[in-house]
Amino acid sequence: MSETRRPRSRRRRPLRAAVGLLVLMAVAGYFVVQRASNGGGAPYCTAAVAAAAGAGSDGARQSYEMTTEQAANAATIAAVGIAKGLPDRAVTIALATAMQESSLRNIDHGDRDSLGLFQQRPSQGWGTPEQIMDPVYSAGIFYDHLVDVPGYSRLPLTVAAQKVQRSGYPQAYAKHEPDATVLTAAFGEGGTLSCSGPAPAPGDPRTVRAEVARAFGEGALAGEPGGEAGADGASVLLARGEGPGAVRRGRAMAHWAVARAQELGIARVSYEGQGWIGGQARGQWRPGAAGGGTGTAGAAEAPGNEIRLLVAR
Template sequence: MPENRDPRPRRRRPLRAAVGLLVLLAVVGYFAVQRYSNGGVGAPYCTAAATAGGEQAYEMTPEQAANAATIAAVGISKGLPDRAVTIALATAMQESALRNLDHGDRDSLGLFQQRPSMGWGTPEQIMDPVYSADIFYEHLADVPGYSRMPLTVAAQKVQRSGFPQAYAKHESDATVLTAAFGESGTLSCSGPAPLRGDPEKVKAELVRAFGKEALVDGRSGAPAGRTAPGGVAEPEISLRLKRDGGPAEVRRGRAMAHWAVARSHELGIARVSFAGNDWTGGQARGAWQRKGGGGTSGDGGPQAAPDDEVRIFIAR
């Protein structure tokens, strides 16, 4: 009968809620420890910030950062404006979440979900981020006045998606990414120090993303991208930009420096130096440091590169 029911079960709900909250806090705490313990060498992640102060930021995995860096690098190497890079990044964010997918709707593949049956290339070509970004930009450049169009309209002219308005929600984050790679923002990546890398592979990937000009000394026109001999902590690739090359050359240098950071885990890049700032893998929670700051290594680290030089140090 109702009057004989034990009231205690009713009191279990608050207890269950409290237990659930404790479990949630434990999970959040675990990931916080993974991210920030040991100077930020836990689970790898990358952060793009539109300005040095980081007022606008976008977080992503190293895989996403590497793909975003490739998209930006291809656009910058083609001399396209920031608006083109933003359109391309927002499109890839919607189509694949910046992942190089080997599947999709019907025969869609890759970062931009391009279809071999629609003339975008072979499956092998489309699965190459450099190729897929390059052909996206080619189609975008053929759209008259694309830089003055709303992003959704410009992207749709290329993609012909069934949901063109979906691109709009990524415009703000894509703008942050564009600034990080080409204007005055930053891209930082945390996690353990990268493992051993191959300087020749790094050079080859630089050429694929930025073209042969990446390994040409902008000051003399001679072959650049030299790898320093023994006597340094890590093999070094030095990329010298055009002296007094103006904003375009600074933009290219910034893009190469942040490209190196974004691909550091994959390519074994230990340190990057550009414009008086150093990034060192496994230190300072992945943040860039002014020369002489807390992020420099015990052996003194690389000398901070001037504005017209990017220095990339390979782990060994």
């Protein structure tokens, strides 16, 4: 290249950089708009908690965003702990452990023969591969081992998790504690979970009831086994029960339903005067019934001690 052409090439570089930056900003803006409007972005979920409710030891984390797959697995882990009557600390330890071991994904591979959410090993007596790949089972056996640790609720999270997992990197659990605390509050008391995305595809109310029973026990079911049929779908009733822990249990079931809505075809959730509708309001909970006053099955607000789900048809 001649000497006279080199300066011209150099003068073009800032212009090319500016054009490239504008294109990048335009693409990013497009995806932001699509995501905010539920128009075509991938579904996602956000757990949020007020700082006063305890968003972690440093108070810096107030929300945690994840895919619907991660939210569904987190919901199962929380549900199993709450169904067992365990305290929030146990749920936080379990969630932080799964966040480190699998990023809340039910993976079928790992170090040596490790599998699943908690990377449990069949060769070490955690169960068969099929059992370990079942999130309800893997969460349940994690909790069973955790409660055998003396004073686990008073131990640092890394210590409690390590006594169960026996990991080669025990300190790695610590960085997940703030986010795990937010998730615990979202599925229990003090927080909320919202899931954005398109309206769920049709589901089967019997499958929904079976999954609820697996996570929370048969006592969580109410109403007819096949649901109450209506124009928009089948209304499935869940009962939070009475006595201590009923409010926590009810909130957990309602948010579990939102987390698994895409997978199970749950179009609406109604509980304690709040409603969630898939594909609307950017996935946020809103005051009032989840049916929007259409008069169809599942549109009415759930009774005070029940959670009403509308399964799309």
